[in-house]
Amino acid sequence: MEAGGAGEVDHLAGERATAQFDVDHMKVAWAGSRHAVDVADRMARLVASDPVFRKDNRTMLPRKELFKDTLRKAAHAWKRIVELRLTEEEANLLRLYVDQPGYVDLHWGMFVPAIKGQGTEEQQKKWLPLAYKFQIIGCYAQTELGHGSNVQGLETTATFDPKTDEFVMHSPTLTSSKWWPGGLGKASTHAVVYARLITEGKDYGIHGFIVQLRSLEDHSPLPGVTLGDIGGKFGSGAYNSMDNGVLRFDHVRIPRDQMLMRLSQVTKEGKYVHSNVPKQLLYGTMVFVRQTIVADASKALSRATCIAVRYSAMRKQFGPQTGGPETQVLNYKTQQSRLFPLLASAYAFRFVGEWLKWLYTDVTHKLEAKDFSTLQEAHACTAGLKAVTTSATADGIEECRKLCGGHGYLNSSGLPELFATYVPACTYEGDNVVLLLQVARILMKTVSQLASGKQPVGTMAYMGNVQYLMQCKCGVNTAEDWLSPAAIREVFEARALRMAVNCAQNINRAPSQEEGLYELSPDLLEVAVAHIQLIIVTKFIEKVEQDIPGEGVKEQLRNLCNVYALYLVHKHLGDFLSTGCMTARQGALANQQLGKLYAQLRPNAVALVDAFNYTDHYLGSVLGRYDGNVYPALYDEAWKDPLNDSPVPDGYREHLRPLLKQQLKLSRL
Numbered sequence: 070m071e072a073g074g075a076g077e078v079d080h081l082a083g084e085r086a087t088a089q090f091d092v093d094h095m096k097v098a099w100a101g102s103r104h105a106v107d108v109a110d111r112m113a114r115l116v117a118s119d120p121v122f123r124k125d126n127r128t129m130l131p132r133k134e135l136f137k138d139t140l141r142k143a144a145h146a147w148k149r150i151v152e153l154r155l156t157e158e159e160a161n162l163l164r165l166y167v168d169q170p171g172y173v174d175l176h177w178g179m180f181v182p183a184i185k186g187q188g189t190e191e192q193q194k195k196w197l198p199l200a201y202k203f204q205i206i207g208c209y210a211q212t213e214l215g216h217g218s219n220v221q222g223l224e225t226t227a228t229f230d231p232k233t234d235e236f237v238m239h240s241p242t243l244t245s246s247k248w249w250p251g252g253l254g255k256a257s258t259h260a261v262v263y264a265r266l267i268t269e270g271k272d273y274g275i276h277g278f279i280v281q282l283r284s285l286e287d288h289s290p291l292p293g294v295t296l297g298d299i300g301g302k303f304g305s306g307a308y309n310s311m312d313n314g315v316l317r318f319d320h321v322r323i324p325r326d327q328m329l330m331r332l333s334q335v336t337k338e339g340k341y342v343h344s345n346v347p348k349q350l351l352y353g354t355m356v357f358v359r360q361t362i363v364a365d366a367s368k369a370l371s372r373a374t375c376i377a378v379r380y381s382a383m384r385k386q387f388g389p390q391t392g393g394p395e396t397q398v399l400n401y402k403t404q405q406s407r408l409f410p411l412l413a414s415a416y417a418f419r420f421v422g423e424w425l426k427w428l429y430t431d432v433t434h435k436l437e438a439k440d441f442s443t444l445q446e447a448h449a450c451t452a453g454l455k456a457v458t459t460s461a462t463a464d465g466i467e468e469c470r471k472l473c474g475g476h477g478y479l480n481s482s483g484l485p486e487l488f489a490t491y492v493p494a495c496t497y498e499g500d501n502v503v504l505l506l507q508v509a510r511i512l513m514k515t516v517s518q519l520a521s522g523k524q525p526v527g528t529m530a531y532m533g534n535v536q537y538l539m540q541c542k543c544g545v546n547t548a549e550d551w552l553s554p555a556a557i558r559e560v561f562e563a564r565a566l567r568m569a570v571n572c573a574q575n576i577n578r579a580p581s582q583e584e585g586l587y588e589l590s591p592d593l594l595e596v597a598v599a600h601i602q603l604i605i606v607t608k609f610i611e612k613v614e615q616d617i618p619g620e621g622v623k624e625q626l627r628n629l630c631n632v633y634a635l636y637l638v639h640k641h642l643g644d645f646l647s648t649g650c651m652t653a654r655q656g657a658l659a660n661q662q663l664g665k666l667y668a669q670l671r672p673n674a675v676a677l678v679d680a681f682n683y684t685d686h687y688l689g690s691v692l693g694r695y696d697g698n699v700y701p702a703l704y705d706e707a708w709k710d711p712l713n714d715s716p717v718p719d720g721y722r723e724h725l726r727p728l729l730k731q732q733l734k735l736s737r738l
């Protein structure tokens with residue numbers, strides 16, 4: 070964990086001494102409660118102190134060894150969970166700190182939720198205990214070689230045979246091969262497979278089925294099942310620990326009761342019966358996972374910013390013309406203007422993630438009571454927030470790498486692997502563009518209903534204030550005026566609504582709605598982003614308005630909230646100006662205020678990343694060490710590379726020596 074053992078020096082102690090707030094209370098604000106801090110702390114230390122969970126050599130392992138190491142860690146984690154009788158909360162945190170993507174993520178993250186959400190009570194009773202005890206390992210097999218985004222375009226078939234009371238699972242084309250599911254390639258024994266249900270000669274579209282893939286005796290694929298891994302992925306280490314897989318069926322038979330039958334059923338006579346629920350509930354597992362991905366975005370971005378802030382505080386380059394000590398790179402205004410918005414974003418995503426979890430729980434309770442009124446809100450918020458937070462996080466991790474200069478490019482900085490592991494989040498669980506277009510379509514529908522007097526609700530309620538927001542003028546006259554939450558909220562609401570209304574008007578001018586949506590899709594993306602940024606800003610403001618204990622904690626959070634909002638104003642100034650929400654002078658004042666906020670943030674920067682309470686093990690970065698003692702660690706780390714096993718490299722005799730000798734001979738001619 071933190072250094073501070075006997076004889077160790079805290080090179081960042083000076084930075085920590087300048088903090089103007091109580092770091093311990095900030096840890097509580099970040100984690101959500103004192104209890105959450107304590108449990109996370111215990112689990113992080115448990116993992117960090119266990120040699121099986123070592124990960125500093127991960128990027129040097131060949132794929133097969135990396136995969137075996139992942140199996141070993143997963144089995145060891147499970148052993149510890151059982152031995153220590155960990156609660157679900159503790160077990161989830163333990164897995165988080167093990168920090169190696171693997172089949173368990175899909176088993177707990179998608180297979181179990183799919184059965185819970187789409188299985189009948191009877192099916193849950195049968196399958197969940199097996200999954201809970203790891204007597205079976207499951208994955209989520211939806212995407213195919215030919216279709217991922219377009220779920221309705223999937224080709225795998227599940228044809229009901231009333232003679233045997235079975236479904237016949239089949240992959241009719243190459244493009245119908247399941248392709249990408251995590252855990253499928255090598256580990257899973259079972260999958261929830263999404264396939265077209267065909268009964269009585271009619272295609273009823275996509276439904277979920279529990280299918281056994283491998284023998285529970287020797288793990289070999291069952292007859293008619295072709296299985297494998299789809300191959301190496303971006304980066305070293307990173308997501309290569311996961312066995313993303315390919316699966317084909319050749320007329321594989323499963324009992325009828327392995328169709329997930331909560332939403333619709335097939336009788337033994339082959340009659341299709343659809344329960345009186347929206348068919349989009351089939352997408353429920355994706356909604357659940359998108360919500361967890363928003364929470365993960367804050368974790369990944371906070372890790373990257375923690376590394377970059379600590380390193381920037383210890384790294385020195387150049388000095389005053391008059392001589393004297395060199396300057397910490399964190400003191401350069403350019404470094405601050407690139408890094409502090411990312412730090413503020415990490416906090417913003419943490420709080421919006423907390424809110425989204427609440428929304429998801431609330432919607433789930435309503436669905437259980439057969440109230441489907443908030444389904445659209447849940448879809449729009451999870452899809453939009455997933456898209457905006459993952460894109461910003463992936464870009465932010467890469468920016469942190471650049472902020473660490475050359476050393477950021479070393480694997481030992483932790484940043485290349487973090488980026489390579491994180492960046493597919495922009496694609497999985499819905500490509501971000503596809504998801505933003507879903508949000509935009511909902512916004513267009515909402516705008517079109519305004520004329521009929523239908524009042525929007527939830528996060529779209531502001532659109533009901535259309536008369537005011539379409540003509541209001543920003544009242545900011547000084548840089549300090551930008552510190553008003555009301556002023557910030559109003560410009561974000563006006564920008565989002567005006568962009569949506571403009572776009573809707575342009576769509577209405579097109580020959581058809583479909584053509585309009587198609588032609589204006591680049592604008593629709595921006596409309597969706599503006600709406601989602603409004604949600605993030607609003608939830609941050611609401612968080613800061615709460616009672617937050619701890620000296621100076623609320624002030625720091627308010628500062629971060631203002632940085633986040635004004636940074637977005639600066640970055641998207643074109644939107645705010647072109648919609649007439651503010652003047653160019655007001656835009657300049659926002660930027661002026663932003664500069665002042667960075668200066669206020671500077672003495673607190675290291676303490677603000679300490680509040681994430683990450684162990685050195687979890688950070689996995691020589692540059693982000695708690696004690697800031699970077700150079701000896703970088704130097705030591707280099708010698709661990711297998712290339713340094715011998716002073717003369719393998720290949721010298723075959724390739725270097727003859728070359729050098731030949732050149733020597735030529736030069737003598």
Ligand SMILES: CCCCCCCCCCCCCCCCC/C=C/C(=O)SCCNC(=O)CCNC(=O)[C@H](O)C(C)(C)COP(=O)(O)OP(=O)(O)OC[C@H]1O[C@@H](n2cnc3c(N)ncnc32)[C@H](O)[C@@H]1OP(=O)(O)O
Nearest residue numbers: 211217218219220221349352365448486487490497498499
């Ligand atoms: C060094 C180590 C570092 C570690 C770093 C830390 C890393 C952190 C790691 C985090 C770990 C997280 C684990 C995650 C593992 C990832 C595993 C990935 C799994 C997958 O990818 S599973 C496959 C996911 N696939 C998709 O998401 C597909 C996307 N496509 C769709 O969702 C849909 O097809 C669609 C929405 C795009 C279109 O659907 P469709 O054609 O059916 O619908 P329409 O567009 O016509 O819409 C019809 C109406 O339905 C509504 N709708 C659509 N979707 C939903 C929904 N989900 N819920 C509710 N309603 C929905 C539309 O709004 C339409 O409504 P209308 O009223 O009729 O207009």
Ligand SMILES: Cc1cc2nc3c(=O)[nH]c(=O)nc-3n(C[C@H](O)[C@H](O)[C@H](O)COP(=O)(O)OP(=O)(O)OC[C@H]3O[C@@H](n4cnc5c(N)ncnc54)[C@H](O)[C@@H]3O)c2cc1C
Nearest residue numbers: 209210211212216217218249250251493496497498499502
């Ligand atoms: C690491 C990783 C893990 C995964 N794990 C799983 C898993 O466990 N289970 C599973 O089932 N799947 C999994 N997937 C698959 C994943 O869900 C899909 O790759 C994802 O949904 C995107 O679909 P696609 O690959 O078909 O992209 P495509 O839709 O083919 O996207 C290609 C391009 O087309 C654009 N595009 C597509 N449609 C539109 C449109 N309507 N309008 C405008 N632009 C469009 C996209 O923006 C993108 O730029 C995983 C993927 C990855 C990368």
